[in-house]
Amino acid sequence: MSRLPNSIEARDVAYQLHSYTDARRHEETGPLVIERGEGIHVYDNNGKRYIEGMAGLWSVALGFGEKRLAEAAARQMEKLPYYHTFTHKSHGPSVELAEKLVGMAPVPMSKAYFTNSGSEANDTAIKLIWYRSNALGEPQRKKIISRVKGYHGVTIASASLTGLPNNHRSFDLPIAGVLHTTCPHYRTMKADGESEREFAARCARDLEDLILAEGPETIAAFFAEPVMGAGGVIVPPEGYWEAVQPVLRKYDILFVADEVICGFGRTGELFGTTTYRLEPDIMVLSKQLSSSYMPISALLVNEKVYRPVADESNRIGTFGHGFTGSGHPVAAAVALENLKIMEERDLVAHARRVNPRFLARLKALQDLPLAVEARGIGLIGAVEVFHETLADIPGALGARVNQAMHAHGLISRNMGDALAFCPPLIISEKEIDEMFDVAEAAIAEVSREVGV
Numbered sequence: 001m002s003r004l005p006n007s008i009e010a011r012d013v014a015y016q017l018h019s020y021t022d023a024r025r026h027e028e029t030g031p032l033v034i035e036r037g038e039g040i041h042v043y044d045n046n047g048k049r050y051i052e053g054m055a056g057l058w059s060v061a062l063g064f065g066e067k068r069l070a071e072a073a074a075r076q077m078e079k080l081p082y083y084h085t086f087t088h089k090s091h092g093p094s095v096e097l098a099e100k101l102v103g104m105a106p107v108p109m110s111k112a113y114f115t116n117s118g119s120e121a122n123d124t125a126i127k128l129i130w131y132r133s134n135a136l137g138e139p140q141r142k143k144i145i146s147r148v149k150g151y152h153g154v155t156i157a158s159a160s161l162t163g164l165p166n167n168h169r170s171f172d173l174p175i176a177g178v179l180h181t182t183c184p185h186y187r188t189m190k191a192d193g194e195s196e197r198e199f200a201a202r203c204a205r206d207l208e209d210l211i212l213a214e215g216p217e218t219i220a221a222f223f224a225e226p227v228m229g230a231g232g233v234i235v236p237p238e239g240y241w242e243a244v245q246p247v248l249r250k251y252d253i254l255f256v257a258d259e260v261i262c263g264f265g266r267t268g269e270l271f272g273t274t275t276y277r278l279e280p281d282i283m284v285l286s287k288q289l290s291s292s293y294m295p296i297s298a299l300l301v302n303e304k305v306y307r308p309v310a311d312e313s314n315r316i317g318t319f320g321h322g323f324t325g326s327g328h329p330v331a332a333a334v335a336l337e338n339l340k341i342m343e344e345r346d347l348v349a350h351a352r353r354v355n356p357r358f359l360a361r362l363k364a365l366q367d368l369p370l371a372v373e374a375r376g377i378g379l380i381g382a383v384e385v386f387h388e389t390l391a392d393i394p395g396a397l398g399a400r401v402n403q404a405m406h407a408h409g410l411i412s413r414n415m416g417d418a419l420a421f422c423p424p425l426i427i428s429e430k431e432i433d434e435m436f437d438v439a440e441a442a443i444a445e446v447s448r449e450v451g452v
C-alpha cells in the first residue's frame with residue numbers, strides 16, 4: 001500500500017474501521033481502493049481492472065455504471081429528495097414500488113414494508129412476528145428457527161438468526177429464543193451411504209425434532225435463504241424444500257424466505273421462491289432490488305401476517321416501528337428504474353440463457369487438483385478447495401486462492417475454503433469464460449505452490 005501520509009490508503013487506515021476485516025492486519029496491509037466501475041468491471045486507484053465476480057456484495061445486477069439509475073436518482077432528488085411514510089404520510093415512489101413488488105410476488109402477498117438493509121428487514125420481520133403472536137393471543141409463540149450457516153445479517157436479532165460463529169463470537173449472541181437447525185450441505189453433513197433425498201428427509205426430521213423438543217406452541221417462524229449465500233453458497237439437496245415445508249405447515253409456523261441474495265433473477269427465475277416452489281408468508285428483498293445503487297430493502301407480508309398486525313396497531317393506536325429512511329423516495333425511484341431495466345432487457349431470461357455456460361465452467365473447476373466440490377445454480381456458485389497441508393487452518397487455502405485470483409484481476413470472496421462466484425446478471429458468455437479462465441489460472445498457480 002502507499003505509505004505516503006496523505007495517500008487515500010494511509011487516510012483510510014487512520015480513520016476508517018472496516019466491516020468483516022481484521023483491523024490490526026488492515027493497519028499493515030491497507031485497503032484496496034476502488035475508484036470506478038463499468039459493466040462487470042471495477043478499477044482500483046492504480047488503474048488496475050478487476051472482473052467483479054461477486055457483483056459487489058452479491059448485488060449489482062445491472063453492473064457498474066448504469067447511467068439510467070444515476071438519472072433516476074437525480075430526477076427524484078430534484079423533485080422530492082426526502083420524505084417519509086410515518087403517521088399516514090406517503091409519496092409516489094414508495095407507493096409505486098410497493099404496488100410493483102406485491103404484483104411481482106410469486107405467492108399471494110398483501111403489503112410491502114420498506115427498510116434500508118437486509119439486516120433491518122430481518123429484524124423487522126422478527127418484530128412483526130412477535131407483534132403478531134401477541135395480537136393472536138399466543139404470547140408464548142416467540143421462538144425463531146434458522147439454520148447453521150444461514151446468513152441473515154448483523155443487527156442483534158438478525159445476527160442471532162445468522163448461523164455463523166464469527167457473527168456471534170464476542171458479541172454475546174445469539175439472543176435467547178433463536179435456534180439453529182441442520183445446515184443442508186449434503187457433501188459435509190451426509191451420513192455414510194445416505195442419498196441426497198434421504199439426507200433432505202433427515203434435515204426435515206431434525207427440524208421437526210427441534211420443534212417438538214422446544215414445544216410446537218412456542219415456535220413462531222422459520223427463516224431460510226432458498227439457496228444459502230454467505231454460508232458458502234449451499235444449494236439445497238434434492239427434495240429438501242418438499243420435505244421441510246410440510247413440517248412448517250403441520251405446526252402452523254410462519255415461513256420467512258430471505259431472498260436478499262436470491263431475489264430478482266439470481267437463481268435463474270425471478271425469485272428463489274419460484275425456483276423451489278416455496279410458499280413463504282414473508283419475503284425479504286434487498287440487494288438486486290436496486291442493484292445496490294441505493295440502500296433499500298423490503299418485506300412482503302401476506303394477509304396471515306398483515307391482518308393481526310393491523311388489528312394490533314389499531315388496538316394500541318399505532319404501529320410503533322419505522323426508520324427515517326423507510327421507503328426513501330430516491331432509493332425507491334432507483335429500485336423502480338432498476339426493475340424497469342431488468343424487465344426491458346429481460347435479464348432473468350438472460351441469466352437463464354447464460355447459466356449453462358456458467359455452470360459448465362464452474363463444474364469444470366472441480367477437476368482441478370485442489371478442488372473438492374463445485375456447486376451452484378443460476379448465476380451463483382462456489383468452488384471449495386482443500387489440501388492436507390493446510391487442513392489444520394480452515395480458510396487458509398481459500399484465502400490464498402482468493403489472493404491469487406485477486407492478483408490475476410478477479411474479485412471473488414472466500415468463505416472459509418469456498419470461493420464464491422456471483423457476477424452481475426448482465427454478464428455475457430464471453431465474460432463468463434474470462435472469469436473462469438482467471439479462476440483456473442489462479443487455482444493452478446496455488447496448486448503448484450503447495451506441490452500438487
Ligand SMILES: Cc1ncc(COP(=O)(O)O)c(C=O)c1O
Pocket residue numbers: 057116117118119120122151152153154225229230258259260261286
Ligand atoms: C441472505 C441475506 N440476508 C440478509 C443479509 C443482510 O443484508 P445487509 O448486509 O444489507 O444488512 C445478507 C447480506 O449479505 C444476505 O446475504
